Amino acid sequence: MMLQNQYILNLASKGLRIDKRKQDEFRKTEVEKNPIDKAEGSARVRMGKTDVLVGVKMEVGEPFPDKQDEGTLIVNAEFSPLASPKFETGPPREDAIELARVVDRGIRESGAIDTKKLCIKKGEKVWMVFIDIQILNHDGNLMDAAALAAITALLGTKIPEYDGKMVNHEKRTKKLHVLFKPVPVTTVKIAGNMFVDPCLDEENIMGARLTVTTKDDGNMCSLQKGGSEPLVMEEIEKALDLAVEKGKELRKLVG
Amino acid sequence: MAEEKPAEKAESKAEPALLKKEREFVVPGEKIVKSMDYLPGRNCFREGDSIYAKRLGLVFIDSRVISLIPLNFAYIPKFGDMVIGEVVDIQENGWVVDIDSSCNAYLPLSGVREFIDTTKTRLSRVYAVGDLIYAKVSQVTDPDRVQISMKDMMSRKFRGGRLVSINPAKVPRLIGKQGSMIKLIKDKTGCRISVGQNGPVWLEGGKEDMAIKAIHLVEEESYIDGLTDRVSELLTGKPQEKPAVKPEEKPKPQEKSAPAVNVEHSSTAVQRKLNIKPEEEGK
Amino acid sequence: MKRSDGRKPDELRPVVIKAGVVPNANGSAMVQMGRTIAIAAVYGPREMFPRHKKIPDRAALETVYALVPFSTTDRARPGPSRRSKEICLVIREALEPAIFLEEFPKTCINVYIDIIQADAGTRTAAINAASVALADAGIPMRDLVTSVAAGKVGKDIVLDIDMTEEDITKCDLPIACMLREKKITLLQMDGDLPVKDVKEAMKLAIKSCEELYKKQKEALKERWVKK
Numbered sequence: 160m161m162l163q164n165q166y167i168l169n170l171a172s173k174g175l176r177i178d179k180r181k182q183d184e185f186r187k188t189e190v191e192k193n194p195i196d197k198a199e200g201s202a203r204v205r206m207g208k209t210d211v212l213v214g215v216k217m218e219v220g221e222p223f224p225d226k227q228d229e230g231t232l233i234v235n236a237e238f239s240p241l242a243s244p245k246f247e248t249g250p251p252r253e254d255a256i257e258l259a260r261v262v263d264r265g266i267r268e269s270g271a272i273d274t275k276k277l278c279i280k281k282g283e284k285v286w287m288v289f290i291d292i293q294i295l296n297h298d299g300n301l302m303d304a305a306a307l308a309a310i311t312a313l314l315g316t317k318i319p320e321y322d323g324k325m326v327n328h329e330k331r332t333k334k335l336h337v338l339f340k341p342v343p344v345t346t347v348k349i350a351g352n353m354f355v356d357p358c359l360d361e362e363n364i365m366g367a368r369l370t371v372t373t374k375d376d377g378n379m380c381s382l383q384k385g386g387s388e389p390l391v392m393e394e395i396e397k398a399l400d401l402a403v404e405k406g407k408e409l410r411k412l413v414g
Numbered sequence: 415m416a417e418e419k420p421a422e423k424a425e426s427k428a429e430p431a432l433l434k435k436e437r438e439f440v441v442p443g444e445k446i447v448k449s450m451d452y453l454p455g456r457n458c459f460r461e462g463d464s465i466y467a468k469r470l471g472l473v474f475i476d477s478r479v480i481s482l483i484p485l486n487f488a489y490i491p492k493f494g495d496m497v498i499g500e501v502v503d504i505q506e507n508g509w510v511v512d513i514d515s516s517c518n519a520y521l522p523l524s525g526v527r528e529f530i531d532t533t534k535t536r537l538s539r540v541y542a543v544g545d546l547i548y549a550k551v552s553q554v555t556d557p558d559r560v561q562i563s564m565k566d567m568m569s570r571k572f573r574g575g576r577l578v579s580i581n582p583a584k585v586p587r588l589i590g591k592q593g594s595m596i597k598l599i600k601d602k603t604g605c606r607i608s609v610g611q612n613g614p615v616w617l618e619g620g621k622e623d624m625a626i627k628a629i630h631l632v633e634e635e636s637y638i639d640g641l642t643d644r645v646s647e648l649l650t651g652k653p654q655e656k657p658a659v660k661p662e663e664k665p666k667p668q669e670k671s672a673p674a675v676n677v678e679h680s681s682t683a684v685q686r687k688l689n690i691k692p693e694e695e696g697k
Numbered sequence: 698m699k700r701s702d703g704r705k706p707d708e709l710r711p712v713v714i715k716a717g718v719v720p721n722a723n724g725s726a727m728v729q730m731g732r733t734i735a736i737a738a739v740y741g742p743r744e745m746f747p748r749h750k751k752i753p754d755r756a757a758l759e760t761v762y763a764l765v766p767f768s769t770t771d772r773a774r775p776g777p778s779r780r781s782k783e784i785c786l787v788i789r790e791a792l793e794p795a796i797f798l799e800e801f802p803k804t805c806i807n808v809y810i811d812i813i814q815a816d817a818g819t820r821t822a823a824i825n826a827a828s829v830a831l832a833d834a835g836i837p838m839r840d841l842v843t844s845v846a847a848g849k850v851g852k853d854i855v856l857d858i859d860m861t862e863e864d865i866t867k868c869d870l871p872i873a874c875m876l877r878e879k880k881i882t883l884l885q886m887d888g889d890l891p892v893k894d895v896k897e898a899m900k901l902a903i904k905s906c907e908e909l910y911k912k913q914k915e916a917l918k919e920r921w922v923k924k
Contacts, residue, residue, distance in 0.1 A: 161500070161544030161545070161546065162500075162544075162546040162572055162574075162575065162576070162577060162616075163576060163577045165574075166575070166576040166577070195734075195767060195768070195813060195814050196732065196814070197732070197767065197768060197769060197770060197814050197815070197816070198767035198768075201767065208720045208721075210719075212765075212813060214765065214766065214767025214768075215767065216766065216767050216771075216772040218771070218772060235766065235775060237765070237766070237775055239763065239809065239811050240740075240761060240807070240809045241719060241722070241725075241736065241737075241738040241809035241810070241811050242719065242721060242738075243721050244721060244722075244740055244743075248761055250776070289766065289767070289772050291765065291766040291767050291772075291775070293765050293766075293767075293811065293813065295718075295719065295736065295811075296719050296720055296721050297721060298720070298721070328770045328771070329770070439917075439918050439921065439922050441832055441841060441913075441914050441917050441918075442795075442832050442836075442837065442838035442839065442840060442841060443795075443838060443839055443840030443841055443875070443877050445877075457837070459839075466839075466877075468797065468837040468838065468839075469832070469835050469836065469837045469838065470832050470833065470835055470917060470921065484835055485835065485921045486723070486724065486833065486834060486835035486921070487834070487835035487836075488723050488741060488742055488743065488834065488835070490742065490801065515743075516741070516742045516743055516744060516801060516804040517744045517803075517804070518744070556802060556803060557742070557801055557802055557803055557804050558744070558745075558751065558802075558803040558804065583835060634923075635923070637922070638923070
């Protein structure tokens with residue numbers, strides 16, 4: 160709605176938001192750990208009305224030819240038509256694939272999972288870790304919600320028993336070794352101002368978006384710029400600083 | 415007296431005819447009355463000797479007519495409704511308008527007040543894609559063939575202001591009996607407000623945030639007695655000074671209890687008599 | 698006879714029903730039966746796309762049933778399978794008789810169901826959730842649809858079988874009904890069972906639907922009427 164968009168733009172130009180939040184304020188964020196016991200690990204994150212469920216499944220498979228002694232990490236996102244009147248059935252859309260890849264990079268590049276430890280027999284058998292993102296209600300900032308849920312799910316993941324032939328999913332003993340807690344913070348640029356954790360109304364009119372994933376030590380491990388407007392240096396610096404500062408708060412929720 | 419009669423009759427029988435109380439919550443398929451003395455009204459249906467709820471709602475008994483105050487529904491256009499919609503496309507002879515319903519509405523050239531010479535004027539100069547308009551449903555041939563018109567006095571294009579959306583089922587309550595509720599909110603906040611029967615509410619000026627709070631209070635507590643008092647209290651911070659001790663008026667179960675009210679025309683617009691028409695010919 | 702989880706033969710697993718769990722939808726519900734969890738969301742009546750699929754004299758009901766990848770012991774591949782397509786169909790046919798579809802010609806009512814955890818009885822949980830979601834959306838209906846599955850373990854007809862029992866049951870008989878008139882809208886069976894037992898299983902299942910119906914109604918009331 161153009162009129163409504165104009166209203167939000169006017170607010171944004173003054174540094175204000177439709178839901179009265181501060182520019183650097185996240186919506187109420189709740190993290191539920193392991194709601195799905197059939198999954199090796201799971202987490203549900205609610206950020207305002209955004210509701211994302213992530214499950215981790217582990218299976219035994221063959222390694223990639225170029226990484227004979229490493230387990231594999233596969234992140235997949237489903238935009239179920241259940242979650243928004245705008246989502247449709249069918250193969251994943253561009254934005255679902257982008258979401259999965261951003262979450263993937265945050266976890267992979269941070270080195271949160273030591274994939275070498277997921278090797279069972281070099282060149283033959285390794286653990287495949289599937290991280291599936293399921294959107295239950297879309298009200299903006301799926302990136303942060305999904306990545307937060309993903310790392311929480313991994314932290315709660317227990318590896319099922321494997322006797323060389325069969326995986327026993329009912330019996331899980333060892334915890335998955337997670338070294339870091341990569342946490343993303345998404346900042347959007349609206350009317351020249353920067354805002355964290357955009358709701359859907361804000362996302363619809365944002366000029367640009369920057370998702371910054373940081374590790375526990377404050378180092379960056381993935382960046383993703385989105386939106387058709389360019390960003391200037393100061394804006395990027397602001398987003399980076401916000402990511403470190405807000406990332407610390409989010410990391411506490413992960414546990 | 416006429417209102418008492420069926421109830422008395424029912425009581426004399428071994429099994430009471432009315433199985434639900436006034437304003438009792440019912441789900442679809444629940445039996446409300448077992449008797450031929452009653453007529454099914456809005457949102458109810460008869461099967462055999464009984465009347466059942468057709469959807470989620472609160473029982474509303476008006477003498478012998480049983481109907482339901484619905485609590486939720488997706489908006490379906492009805493003739494005469496004032497709706498708020500966004501222009502989404504321009505065609506040869508009119509505009510396609512998204513009215514947040516089962517289909518887009520069509521605003522033909524003939525539905526516009528001014529004469530437009532299509533050889534000289536581009537339609538987008540009258541209404542452009544993205545424009546928000548307040549229009550009247552002028553024709554419903556089918557749920558997928560809806561025409562709207564801008565010829566009504568209240569119709570207009572919105573410039574500025576903001577929008578909140580409410581559950582269309584709660585719109586009649588937001589308007590109130592003869593526009594009383596919306597008038598109260600307007601008076602106390604100084605906002606200009608237009609309510610679309612389809613759910614969107616446009617507002618501008620005055621204490622907007624206060625008005626929105628009041629609108630959401632109405633939406634959430636529409637069925638609880640003393641709503642007007644609570645809204646008044648919210649807006650003024652003190653209980654409403656009442657002319658007389660009057661019980662809370664019942665909300666009418668019609669989806670069309672009153673046409674949407676615009677700022678300038680609120681009093682005339684809603685002076686329509688409210689009637690419940692039985693849906694089926696039970697007489 | 699004691700069942701693997703200690704239930705009585707005609708005892709259902711613990712049931713939790715919540716309405717209004719998906720704020721974006723016109724109506725929604727979550728149904729948990731034991732470890733099985735279904736979430737249903739209803740959108741519409743809304744415009745039918747593609748347009749040529751419009752039905753001139755009634756609304757089209759579209760149901761999508763999907764297993765979330767991590768809902769099962771072995772990861773379920775995303776996307777529709779032959780199994781899920783069949784379930785979409787039987788769920789649609791289980792719900793259709795309950796809805797006054799004729800009131801909204803040429804439109805579409807979408808019911809989306811995600812199974813976020815599967816432990817047998819997913820289609821019955823899906824139907825229970827979808828029915829509450831439809832009512833929650835204010836769709837005109839003749840009745841709620843309630844569903845449960847029966848099986849036979851040993852000599853006993855048992856209700857609402859879980860995954861451990863699914864492996865040993867002699868049959869799996871899901872049934873859905875509109876309780877008010879005891880009209881059956883879904884009936885499937887696979888297994889090996891004499892007629893007598895099938896009849897008994899059906900009767901037992903319908904009886905236990907009453908308990909589920911109460912929970913469905915309570916969930917709707919809780920959502921719409923503040924105490």
